[in-house]
Amino acid sequence: MKFWWIILFFSFFGFSQQEIELCDQTSATYTYTTSSNEPGINEWSVDGQIFYSDDLIMTWTDTGSYVINVIRYNDGCPSEPQSLTVHITRCDDPIYWVPNTFTPDGDEYNNQFLPIITTGIDPYSYHLTIFNRWGEIIFESYDINKGWNGNFGNMVCQNGVYIWKIEFKLEKNDERVEEIGHIVILK
Numbered sequence: 001m002k003f004w005w006i007i008l009f010f011s012f013f014g015f016s017q018q019e020i021e022l023c024d025q026t027s028a029t030y031t032y033t034t035s036s037n038e039p040g041i042n043e044w045s046v047d048g049q050i051f052y053s054d055d056l057i058m059t060w061t062d063t064g065s066y067v068i069n070v071i072r073y074n075d076g077c078p079s080e081p082q083s084l085t086v087h088i089t090r091c092d093d094p095i096y097w098v099p100n101t102f103t104p105d106g107d108e109y110n111n112q113f114l115p116i117i118t119t120g121i122d123p124y125s126y127h128l129t130i131f132n133r134w135g136e137i138i139f140e141s142y143d144i145n146k147g148w149n150g151n152f153g154n155m156v157c158q159n160g161v162y163i164w165k166i167e168f169k170l171e172k173n174d175e176r177v178e179e180i181g182h183i184v185i186l187k
Contacts, residue, residue: 019085020060021172032056032068032084042075048123063088092171094120098164099165104150105187114147115166125169125176130162130183138162150185159185 020028033055034042044051046058047067056068096117103110107167111143115128123144130139130148138152165180169187 020088021091027061029059040072043071045069057114061089101184103186112147114148122169129165
C-alpha cells in the first residue's frame with residue numbers, strides 16, 4: 001500500500017505585518033489574497049470570524065491589532081497555516097490654535113501674537129507672515145516659537161485689524177497647509 005502525501009505550499013502576502021493608518025478617512029478597505037495556483041478554497045480567520053473564499057475583503061474601521069489566518073484546503077487536505085498581523089492606527093490630526101486678539105501694551109500679559117501649535121506639524125516647514133491692510137508684509141517668522149510683538153521695524157503698529165498667514169507641512173504625510181485669518185491689536 002502506497003501513501004501519497006500532498007503538501008500544499010503557498011505564499012501569503014509576502015510579509016508578516018501590515019501597518020494601516022486611517023488619516024483622512026474613517027475606514028480603509030483591503031483585499032487579501034494568496035498566490036496559490038492549486039485548486040481549492042481558502043479558510044480565512046479574522047478576529048474569531050471564519051470566511052471561505054479565494055480572496056478576503058476587509059474594511060478596517062477600528063484601531064487595534066488584528067491577526068488574519070488562512071489555510072488553503074485542496075481535496076480536504078489543509079495547507080500550512082499562514083498569518084498576517086494588521087495594525088490599525090489613526091493619524092494624529094494637527095492641533096493648533098490661532099488667537100484673534102493681542103495687546104502689545106508692555107504689561108506682562110498677551111504682548112505677542114503667536115499661534116499655539118502642539119502636535120502634527122513639521123516645525124522646520126513653518127512660516128508665519130503678518131500683513132497690513134494694504135497687503136504689505138510687516139512681519140515674518142520661520143521659527144515656530146517666535147511671535148509678532150506688534151511692531152513694524154522700530155515703529156509700534158496702530159490698533160486695528162491685521163492679516164496673518166501660516167504655512168506648514170503635516171508630519172503624517174508632508175501635505176502643505178496654508179491658513180489665513182485676522183488678528184486685532186488692542187492697546
